[in-house]
Amino acid sequence: MIGFVIHRVMQAVVVMAVISLLVFIGVYAIGNPIDVLISPDATQQMREDAIRAYGLDQPLWKQYLDFVTRLLHGDFGRSFVYNMPVLELIGSRLPATTELALAAVMGATLLGVPLGMYAGYRPESGLAKAIMAISILGFSVPTFWIGLVLIFTFAVQLGWLPAGGRGDTAMLFGIEWSFLTRNGLTHLFLPALNLSLFKFAMMVRLARAGTRETMLTDTVKFARAAGESEWTILSRHVLRLIAIPIVTVFGLELGSTLAFAVVTETIFSWPGVGKLIIDSISSLDRPVMVAYLMLVAFFFILINLAVDLSYAALDPRLRARRA
Amino acid sequence: MTAPLLQVENLATHFMTRSGPLKAVDGVSFSVQPGEIVGLVGESGSGKSVTGFSILGLIDPPGRIAGGSVKLAGEELVGLPPSALRAIRGRRISMVFQDPSATLNPVLTIGHQMRLAIEAHETVGEKAARDRAAEALLRVGIPDAARRLDAHPHQFSGGMRQRVAIAIALLNRPALIICDEPTTALDVSIQAQILTEMKALARDLGTAMIWISHDLATVSSIASRLLVMYAGRIIEEGPVADVLRAPHHPYTAGLLASLPANAEPGQDLVQIPGSTPSLFALPPGCAFSPRCPHARPQCGTMPDLVREGARGVRCHFPLEIRGRA
Ligand SMILES: Nc1ncnc2c1ncn2[C@@H]1O[C@H](COP(=O)(O)OP(=O)(O)OP(=O)(O)O)[C@@H](O)[C@H]1O
Ligand SMILES: [Mg+2]
Numbered sequence: 149m150i151g152f153v154i155h156r157v158m159q160a161v162v163v164m165a166v167i168s169l170l171v172f173i174g175v176y177a178i179g180n181p182i183d184v185l186i187s188p189d190a191t192q193q194m195r196e197d198a199i200r201a202y203g204l205d206q207p208l209w210k211q212y213l214d215f216v217t218r219l220l221h222g223d224f225g226r227s228f229v230y231n232m233p234v235l236e237l238i239g240s241r242l243p244a245t246t247e248l249a250l251a252a253v254m255g256a257t258l259l260g261v262p263l264g265m266y267a268g269y270r271p272e273s274g275l276a277k278a279i280m281a282i283s284i285l286g287f288s289v290p291t292f293w294i295g296l297v298l299i300f301t302f303a304v305q306l307g308w309l310p311a312g313g314r315g316d317t318a319m320l321f322g323i324e325w326s327f328l329t330r331n332g333l334t335h336l337f338l339p340a341l342n343l344s345l346f347k348f349a350m351m352v353r354l355a356r357a358g359t360r361e362t363m364l365t366d367t368v369k370f371a372r373a374a375g376e377s378e379w380t381i382l383s384r385h386v387l388r389l390i391a392i393p394i395v396t397v398f399g400l401e402l403g404s405t406l407a408f409a410v411v412t413e414t415i416f417s418w419p420g421v422g423k424l425i426i427d428s429i430s431s432l433d434r435p436v437m438v439a440y441l442m443l444v445a446f447f448f449i450l451i452n453l454a455v456d457l458s459y460a461a462l463d464p465r466l467r468a469r470r471a
Numbered sequence: 472m473t474a475p476l477l478q479v480e481n482l483a484t485h486f487m488t489r490s491g492p493l494k495a496v497d498g499v500s501f502s503v504q505p506g507e508i509v510g511l512v513g514e515s516g517s518g519k520s521v522t523g524f525s526i527l528g529l530i531d532p533p534g535r536i537a538g539g540s541v542k543l544a545g546e547e548l549v550g551l552p553p554s555a556l557r558a559i560r561g562r563r564i565s566m567v568f569q570d571p572s573a574t575l576n577p578v579l580t581i582g583h584q585m586r587l588a589i590e591a592h593e594t595v596g597e598k599a600a601r602d603r604a605a606e607a608l609l610r611v612g613i614p615d616a617a618r619r620l621d622a623h624p625h626q627f628s629g630g631m632r633q634r635v636a637i638a639i640a641l642l643n644r645p646a647l648i649i650c651d652e653p654t655t656a657l658d659v660s661i662q663a664q665i666l667t668e669m670k671a672l673a674r675d676l677g678t679a680m681i682w683i684s685h686d687l688a689t690v691s692s693i694a695s696r697l698l699v700m701y702a703g704r705i706i707e708e709g710p711v712a713d714v715l716r717a718p719h720h721p722y723t724a725g726l727l728a729s730l731p732a733n734a735e736p737g738q739d740l741v742q743i744p745g746s747t748p749s750l751f752a753l754p755p756g757c758a759f760s761p762r763c764p765h766a767r768p769q770c771g772t773m774p775d776l777v778r779e780g781a782r783g784v785r786c787h788f789p790l791e792i793r794g795r796a
Binding site (some may be wrong): 365366367369370371372373374375376377380384385388389391462463464465 | 588591
């Protein structure tokens with residue numbers, strides 16, 4: 149197991165190195181950052197000074213090395229727009245996105261898996277058909293449209309819930325969280341619901357397919373022949389047997405929501421990193437873009453590692469193979 | 472004769488398929504005495520497993536028990552509510568399946584699975600459950616049982632896995648175990664071991680068994696009485712020794728002749744001509760008649776199962792009378 153973790157950490161280092169190269173090429177080497185940094189009416193002399201100051205006269209490999217060295221020292225530079233260290237800037241926005249993503253993915257899983265299992269257990273029942281109909285909706289209707297409908301219905305027409313912002317927050321571990329206050333929760337609800345519909349649909353499908361398949365196996369027949377109740381069979385046998393694909397999708401969805409909650413954050417003016425990155429792209433705030441992309445890559449690596457480790461916890465046969 | 476432990480009468484189990492109802496079990500009657508080992512043989516698809524599942528009330532749609540009765544110690548099981556049936560399964564009748572690597576749950580420890588099987592019928596403490604599970608494992612010949620409780624199925628060999636499944640079936644000391652080809656998936660040497668052990672266990676615990684197999688030789692070595700099934704019906708029954716010595720039904724005779732042990736060295740194995748009929752296209756009358764070397768026009772009507780003493784045969788022209796008598 150230790151060997152496996154070390155192996156994965158080394159893999160992660162290689163992946164991060166490759167990502168840093170791609171990000172460098174994508175953001176630094178394509179286009180000329182000087183045009184953004186200095187005003188168009190600067191003199192030729194000022195222009196050359198600036199080029200030298202930013203190291204842009206150096207060969208490309210040297211520039212890349214400098215870039216990586218700075219990254220390794222945790223120096224992601226300063227935001228051109230906010231004029232503050234990039235890490236601090238992202239750090240101030242990340243909790244908002246984190247709680248939104250966690251609320252959406254966990255809500256979708258906690259609701260989607262039991263309902264999907266029921267739909268797989270009693271596929272002919274009316275409830276199962278209703279669940280499947282909702283999941284088809286969740287798959288096919290675009291997120292931004294649902295977001296607008298939610299705002300229109302619950303915020304504008306009914307006035308039950310706020311249309312945007314984080315609401316009141318409370319401190320935990322030195323970080324501001326919305327989910328800790330009543331008012332914050334009401335703000336969190338609609339954007340989380342909006343983000344979770346698609347994930348809910350996916351979890352329902354996964355759990356339903358897995359349950360249908362598992363219910364036909366000899367494992368379930370044998371448990372029934374031993375007199376175990378249907379509830380025991382579903383909660384102890386089937387749930388464990390279908391857990392691996394569910395955990396996988398949970399991880400992937402958590403990663404992609406952390407990275408790409410942009411649309412929902414924009415619609416609900418949720419001050420997370422998604423909104424920050426869109427702003428930084430439109431204002432060509434390169435240090436922010438770089439740090440964000442590196443961070444997203446890092447999240448994915450971390451989540452994948454966690455998912456892989458949980459495989460071993462969920463399936464002893466995999467544990468044996470890795471030992 | 473003591474009162475039978477299990478009495479199956481005219482059991483009919485049908486599957487509603489797209490091409491119409493499929494009569495997988497069509498009027499099966501037999502009984503099992505306490506502690507008796509009954510062998511149920513027949514070709515693939517003859518309805519052996521469906522008979523076993525019907526007794527336990529484990530027929531899922533599109534299947535259903537279309538008629539007949541199953542009595543356990545006099546109590547009717549057909550039509551019992553699911554909760555009452557569940558209380559009987561595993562406690563008074565249990566079942567072991569063919570492939571132990573498919574029946575045991577690969578992601579739970581053996582101990583966990585055994586505890587679930589105990590908790591299905593009573594509330595027990597963690598420690599008591601472990602002790603009982605370890606004891607059951609010891610009984611089926613698994614060494615170091617207490618430690619093995621924390622192992623997962625993949626850490627056992629095929630034969631050991633089947634022993635675990637048997638231990639689970641024995642956990643609540645049922646009066647009857649239905650064994651659906653439990654040795655078919657195992658090596659021949661392990662097959663023989665398990666057969667011998669099961670026989671001893673059944674004798675020691677006084678457990679009755681229905682031993683299902685397509686292999687006449689296996690069944691004969693464990694059972695004392697034989698039921699031969701063909702196309703959803705019992706076509707011959709009797710004490711094992713008698714049936715083997717003098718089969719009455721041409722199908723049983725064919726099965727016997729095709730056993731490798733009965734072949735002349737160097738000769739091809741004898742085969743029953745033709746193949747198992749589709750249950751959708753059964754001939755009128757005796758289902759075996761198209762393959763039967765002795766078939767006559769009268770075989771176009773369904774023969775009754777005629778019982779005489781311990782023996783019974785469903786044939787218009789049983790062999791004993793014409794051939795050897
Ligand atoms: N769920 C089902 N749906 C439709 N038909 C079924 C179902 N289960 C069994 N059958 C049919 O019932 C008949 C008897 O099947 P059964 O499993 O009892 O055979 P068997 O004698 O146990 O054979 P084998 O030696 O292959 O296990 C077969 O024709 C089979 O196709
Ligand atoms: Mg079978």
